[in-house]
Amino acid sequence: MLHAAKTASQKRQALRSALASGDLQRFVGAFTPLSTSLVAGGGFEGVYVSGAVVSAELGLPDIGLTTLTEVAQRAAQVARTTDLPVLVDADTGFGEPMNVARTVQVMEDAGVAGLHLEDQVNPKRCGHLDGKQVVDTATAAQRIAAAVRARRDPDLLVMARSDARAVEGLDAAVERLKAYVDAGADAVFPEAMLTLADYERVVAAVDVPVLANLTEFGKAPLFTHAQLAEVGVRIALHPVSLLRTAMGAVERALDALATTGTLEGEVPSMLTRARLYELIDYAGYSDFDADVFTFEVPDGTRGVQA
Template sequence: MLHAATTASQKRQALRSALVQPTEGTALLRFIGAFTPLSTSLVAGKGFEGVYVSGAVVSAELGLPDIGLTTLTEVAARAAQVARTTDLPVLVDADTGFGEPMNVARTVQVLEDAGIAGLHLEDQVNPKRCGHLDGKQVVPREVAAQRIAAAVRARRDPDLLIMARSDARAVEGLDAAIERLKAYVDAGADAVFPEAMLTLADYERVVSAVDVPVLANLTEFGKAPLFTHAQLADVGVRIALHPVSLLRTAMGAVERALDALATTGTLEGEVSSMLTRARLYELIDYAGYNDFDADVFTFEVPDGKKGLQA
């Protein structure tokens, strides 16, 4: 009720432990993009291991393209809202860190205060663009490594996961991307995110080249195939990310409902596919709030001077 029962520190430690010592059935951690804080209850209820705050989703919800227009304040606010509602670790897309090394340091501490378990920083130029669009540009490897080093130095909780993302696969080729990721690990990155890998063999090469966990981004309508979790686990990937899937699913349903309403004048035919009122109340724990209220207000208010004298 109100806030997650698990502290930010506990969530960070849990994520670290799961990555270092996977238990049976959790060799691959599945992080699902939460397009709203309400959706975290569904993600946790279905047994997934983590929640993600996508930069593309934050910008889309603001009616903006994913081209570096969102601010640290906007991302941190959404990250805090999401982290508040879930006991799962929350990974956040911190884009390029919203600037250069000093900006990156501030980004890390602001997001750390938001209660997240980890964040990733990328090597695109600032402002960046969606990782699956053409025309991306990356900064020199040394500059990107400085961003990672600044992030590592700025964190106050050593359990905060700093992940390095590289978009160089589409710009400079796989070999260059791997060399970049190795440099980012040398700079202190705890995990890596090779963007827009085209084959399972690409992932296998990355896994073999670094000694930290590797994330696979599974975004629909992108350049990369939608590999299964089993396929990714087989080549050693440790985190499977579904960044925009819930937003796309929800907005698709919204558009279909609007089409039906415009055509028929009623949503009667759509009701069966809607989240019920009872399920909504369950997800936001109406019963828990009601019980809390009952416990708080089951006292008798003293009246008049007698109450003041007491």
Template sequence: MLYGTTTPQAKRRALRERLASGELLRFPGAFNPLSARLIERKGFDGVYISGAVLAADLGLPDIGLTTLTEVAGRGEQIARMTELPAIIDADTGFGEPMNVARTIQTLENAGIAGAHIEDQINPKRCGHLDGKSVVDEDTALKRIRAAVEARRDPDFLIMARTDIRATEPGPGGLRLAVDRARALVDAGADAIFPEAMRTLEEFAAMREAVDVPLLANMTEFGKSELFSTEQLADIGMNIVIWPVSMLRIAMGATDRALDELHAEGHLAGKLDEMQHRAELYDLVDYESYNRFDSGVFNFEVRR
């Protein structure tokens, strides 16, 4: 009933233990709290909270318009609904190194298990768009050092994301990404998110370059090929995310349903595509609320 029972500290510790095992952890993107609960029920390993999804939820593009308050507030709503650890997209940390420090502590307070900070300039752009620019190495390292210094729970995962691969289309871009990843690890990053890797071989090169956990972003319609979990596990990746997939599917279904409603005046032909009322009630755990209500209000005071 209400929210998950596992504490944020326990979720973070469990995530660290799972990462140490070397297995590939699957983190679908949740677009709201209820979808996070469904991700848990389907047997996945964690929940990813995408900055692009949070921006889209507000009707905004993913170009750095969301604020720390908005991201942390929505992140807390999603993370508290599940027993799974949640990793959140913290963009560039919402400002200078001191802002990055505040970001980490705010996300700790929100019950998040880990966050990634990227090396793009402000305002940032979606990781798979053209025209991105990254900051110099000194600035990127200061962000990660600030994040590491600020955290109070040592199990909170500080992940560094580098977008440098896409800044140069040829093999030089991969070399720059590898060098940046190594420097970020030296600065204290617990894990690396190499954004916009184009091939499995590029992921493998990154795996060979650093010893910390690596995240693979399998977003659709982007610059990376869409590899299976088996392929990613075979080259030693540790986390795979599908950041916007569930939102895309939900919005695609909604788009088609609205067209049918406009054309037919009803949705009788879409019933088999809908989550049944009984399934929704089960997912939100109506029965527990009924039991709680009965236990609180249906009693007698003995005199």
């Protein structure tokens, strides 16, 4: 009720322990705080706050238009609602090293378990669009070093993302990721890998967990969890899937309403009122409220000493 039962520190420690176990961690993008209950109920291991989702919710393209404040606010709203660790897309850190340092501390205050920073130029663009540009390796490594230095909780996971695969090729991307690990990255996110062999190459090159981005309609195939685990990937990320699923359903419902003048035919596929109340935990709030208003105030004269 109200907030997650686990503290941010506990969730950060849980994420690190889970990654150390060697088991694949499945992170699903939450397009609203409410959706975290469904992610947890599905047995998934983590929640993601996608920069692409935040920008889309604001009616903006994913080209670096969102601000640190907007992303941190959504990250805090999501982290508040779940005991699962939350990983947030921090883009390029919203600026250069000092901005990166502030981003890290703001995200720490938001309660996330980890964040990833990328090596695109600032402002960035969606990792699956053409025309991306990356900064030089030293500049990107400096961002990671600044992030590691700025964090106050050593358990906060700092992940380095590289978009160099589509710009400079796999060899260059691997070398960049190695440099980012040397700069202090706790995990790596090689964007737009094209084959399982690509992931296998990255896994062999670094000694930190590797994330695989499984975004629909992107450049990379939608590998299965079993396939990714087989080549040593430790985080399978589904960043925009829930938003796409939900908005697809919204569009179909609106089409039906415009065509038939009623949503009667759509009702069977809707989330029921009872299920919505269950996800929000109405019962918990009701019990708490009842306890407050049925509390008997003791007689103030008893036990009072002159």
